[in-house]
Amino acid sequence: MKNLNLKKFLVLLPFLVSLSLSAQKNEVPRFEFAVSVPDPGSHTYHVATRILNWPTDTITLHLPNWMPGYYQMMDYYKGLKNFKVLSGQSFDESRPATWVLTGVKGKAVQLEYDMYTDRTFVANSYVDEDRAYIIPVNSFLYAEGHLKMPITVTVEKSNGWTDVVTGLELVEENAQKAVFRSNHFDDFLDSPLLMGNLKKLPDFQVGGTNHRFWGYNAGEFDEKKLMDDLKSVIEVASGIIGHIPYEEYTFIGIGPGRGGIEHLNSSTVSFDGGQMGSPQAYQRMVNFLSHEYFHHYNVKRIRPFELGPFDYQNGSKTTQLWISEGLTSYYAGIMVRRAGIYSEADFLQEIAAGITQFENNPGKDFQSLIESSFETWHEGPFGTSGKDPNKSISYYVKGPIVGLLMDFGIRQATNNEKSLDDVMRHMYHEYYLKKGRGFTDAEFRNACTFIAGTPLTELFQYVYTPNPLDYDTYLGYAGLELEKKQETRTIRGRDGESTEKVMDVYSLVPVNNPNASQKAILDSWMGKNKVQ
Numbered sequence: 049m050k051n052l053n054l055k056k057f058l059v060l061l062p063f064l065v066s067l068s069l070s071a072q073k074n075e076v077p078r079f080e081f082a083v084s085v086p087d088p089g090s091h092t093y094h095v096a097t098r099i100l101n102w103p104t105d106t107i108t109l110h111l112p113n114w115m116p117g118y119y120q121m122m123d124y125y126k127g128l129k130n131f132k133v134l135s136g137q138s139f140d141e142s143r144p145a146t147w148v149l150t151g152v153k154g155k156a157v158q159l160e161y162d163m164y165t166d167r168t169f170v171a172n173s174y175v176d177e178d179r180a181y182i183i184p185v186n187s188f189l190y191a192e193g194h195l196k197m198p199i200t201v202t203v204e205k206s207n208g209w210t211d212v213v214t215g216l217e218l219v220e221e222n223a224q225k226a227v228f229r230s231n232h233f234d235d236f237l238d239s240p241l242l243m244g245n246l247k248k249l250p251d252f253q254v255g256g257t258n259h260r261f262w263g264y265n266a267g268e269f270d271e272k273k274l275m276d277d278l279k280s281v282i283e284v285a286s287g288i289i290g291h292i293p294y295e296e297y298t299f300i301g302i303g304p305g306r307g308g309i310e311h312l313n314s315s316t317v318s319f320d321g322g323q324m325g326s327p328q329a330y331q332r333m334v335n336f337l338s339h340e341y342f343h344h345y346n347v348k349r350i351r352p353f354e355l356g357p358f359d360y361q362n363g364s365k366t367t368q369l370w371i372s373e374g375l376t377s378y379y380a381g382i383m384v385r386r387a388g389i390y391s392e393a394d395f396l397q398e399i400a401a402g403i404t405q406f407e408n409n410p411g412k413d414f415q416s417l418i419e420s421s422f423e424t425w426h427e428g429p430f431g432t433s434g435k436d437p438n439k440s441i442s443y444y445v446k447g448p449i450v451g452l453l454m455d456f457g458i459r460q461a462t463n464n465e466k467s468l469d470d471v472m473r474h475m476y477h478e479y480y481l482k483k484g485r486g487f488t489d490a491e492f493r494n495a496c497t498f499i500a501g502t503p504l505t506e507l508f509q510y511v512y513t514p515n516p517l518d519y520d521t522y523l524g525y526a527g528l529e530l531e532k533k534q535e536t537r538t539i540r541g542r543d544g545e546s547t548e549k550v551m552d553v554y555s556l557v558p559v560n561n562p563n564a565s566q567k568a569i570l571d572s573w574m575g576k577n578k579v580q
């Protein structure tokens with residue numbers, strides 16, 4: 049019976065395939081974009097768009113106002129010039145970042161515009177004579193209420209550029225162009241493109257999955273060592289979560305600068321291999337790349353409920369960036385340590401530096417982690433550009449500290465049988481893989497209770513309130529102590545002025561005679577044995 053059905057199906061298969069192809073070609077609404085850079089010296093690129101098979105008479109098009117991963121309004125529409133509808137439909141552009149076209153039903157709509165760029169930053173497109181960094185949220189219009197549809201983008205090579213790299217699926221590539229496709233604007237808008245004469249570092253595999261690193265102006269450095277170390281940190285991260293969800297992962301180095309942004313199967317990172325001369329600078333870079341990489345789990349897939357579907361026009365506010373950013377920073381340190389790139393002392397030093405930064409910020413007594421997460425749209429990503437920076441904190445700084453205390457709290461409560469790793473793994477499998485959605489604040493807290501077997505009431509007060517942190521108790525579970533001394537340090541203020549300040553400087557040291565429980569927790573946390 050099974051065979052018979054299969055035979056019938058196989059006979060029908062060519063017909064079904066051709067039917068679905070013709071349906072897709074003729075009826076399904078779709079977007080076709082083309083990008084070219086005819087005059088890179090003008091810092092401008094050209095975008096042509098074809099919209100096919102639109103089912104209604106009116107279409108409302110938007111350019112996104114922000115980039116998921118960078119929680120600031122970017123107003124990309126301000127760089128858009130010379131908007132034209134070549135197919136003749138009338139349009140209304142009275143609202144910012146919005147174009148409403150009428151008379152589009154069933155027509156091949158063609159429009160074009162130029163995008164001017166003036167800032168080399170990871171969350172902005174930028175073109176010059178040497179490269180074109182094209183960010184989809186900065187470049188392409190999407191139709192309101194219609195994100196799921198076939199999309200292609202043709203990138204026309206010019207200016208002697210040979211390489212186009214992106215996380216998008218490649219359809220075809222030759223010397224003149226590269227064509228990519230996607231089936232959803234959320235994925236399409238999440239996939240920056242970099243064109244130029246790029247350096248390709250050696251590919252590596254983790255769990256049979258390919259990982260690539262392409263860079264513009266990547267500098268001179270030991271490429272094999274960096275790729276070996278990236279492979280090691282990715283093995284640690286994928287070992288913690290227990291699953292690799294992408295078919296291929298691409299690091300896209302956009303040249304010297306600061307900052308990186310995470311994507312589903314790529315990250316765009318400011319990268320200058322020539323700046324990794326000292327062991328500390330090298331560790332900082334591997335830590336930074338680990339942070340961006342871990343985000344494909346934590347925020348892209350293990351995500352707060354509010355961060356998907358995104359509100360590309362108004363921004364998506366959440367109280368949980370302390371998880372998405374803070375715990376990502378915490379796990380970047382874990383990855384670098386367990387891959388053997390940080391010594392134990394290096395790792396403790398990194399954590400102590402974070403504690404020093406946090407404890408010397410007067411904002412710690414005013415703002416909680418959830419407030420800091422929610423207010424980031426006003427106060428800047430590091431909590432420093434609001435009205436009163438002395439009353440704000442950064443979830444990048446406090447988040448990993450609270451993550452550490454939670455990790456030790458869970459380990460202590462479970463006789464070191466469970467840890468924060470189990471919480472992250474649970475969130476991934478339960479909410480991303482099984483439920484296919486984001487989690488609420490209460491669901492994250494419940495997951496911690498579930499893994500720890502007890503409510504972590506005090507630890508969550510460190511999330512909801514600015515209460516002082518009880519370092520002694522939680523660090524003590526792992527046989528660690530915080531030592532404090534006062535030092536005079538030169539601090540650079542927001543105005544660029546340097547001032548001398550007496551600071552409490554912390555170091556984190558193991559106690560001399562740890563008991564068996566403390567030793568077990570410290571060793572497994574450090575990655576000294578298989579139980580992590």
Ligand SMILES: [Zn+2]
Pocket residue numbers: 339340343372373376
């Ligand atoms: Zn981040």
